[in-house]
Amino acid sequence: MARMGEATTLAAYVDAGVPVDLTNESGDTLLMLAAYHGHPETVTALIHRGADVGRANDRGQTPLAGAVFKGEDDVVRALVDAGADPRAGHPSALDAARMFGRDDYLDLLGRSDTSGPVG
Numbered sequence: 001m002a003r004m005g006e007a008t009t010l011a012a013y014v015d016a017g018v019p020v021d022l023t024n025e026s027g028d029t030l031l032m033l034a035a036y037h038g039h040p041e042t043v044t045a046l047i048h049r050g051a052d053v054g055r056a057n058d059r060g061q062t063p064l065a066g067a068v069f070k071g072e073d074d075v076v077r078a079l080v081d082a083g084a085d086p087r088a089g090h091p092s093a094l095d096a097a098r099m100f101g102r103d104d105y106l107d108l109l110g111r112s113d114t115s116g117p118v119g
Contacts, residue, residue, distance in 0.1 A: 002030040002046075005039030011049065020051045027058035035063035040074035053084040062089035068096040068105055080108055 001010040010030065014020050021029050031051040034042035043063075047053060056062050064084040067075040076093075080086070086093040086109035097105035 002033035002039070002042060003037045005034065005037065005042050007039065007042040007045045010034075010042060011045040014046070014049045020046060020049045021055060023057075027056075029055050029057070029063070031055070032057055032061070032063045032066060035072065035075045035079065036066040036070060038067075038070060038072040038075060040072070040078050043075050043078050047078065047082045053079055053082045054088050056089045060090040062093065064093040065089045065091060065096050068093045068100075068102065071100070071102075076105060076108065086110060 001013070014030075021031070023029050024033075028036075029051065031043060031046045031053065032055075034046060053064070054062060062084065064076065064079045064086060065088075067079060084093070086097075091099070094106070094109055096102075097109060
């Protein structure tokens with residue numbers, strides 16, 4: 001459901017007791033799967049239900065970095081608005097934005113260098 005963007009159905013399952021930070025065998029949370037596959041409505045539904053926006057998978061990747069990597073603008077914005085740390089994970093969202101020359105993401109994420117606080 002997270003991969004397919006089935007926000008309403010997934011939200012109902014979470015509301016009924018499925019853990020919002022449920023993970024698969026790779027440590028990908030529902031939020032990571034929704035973010036990486038470009039489903040902003042599902043991402044928002046999970047965030048509103050308490051999903052951990054900074055939880056990295058077993059490879060150290062965060063939902064924000066995955067969304068930046070995939071170029072999912074609406075997902076990136078939703079995660080940033082929810083407080084996701086652009087420096088977390090490896091590679092971080094900032095690293096991914098630099099790698100792909102996404103100045104728009106660098107602006108959204110706070111700065112284009114790694115010194116000082118973001119924002």
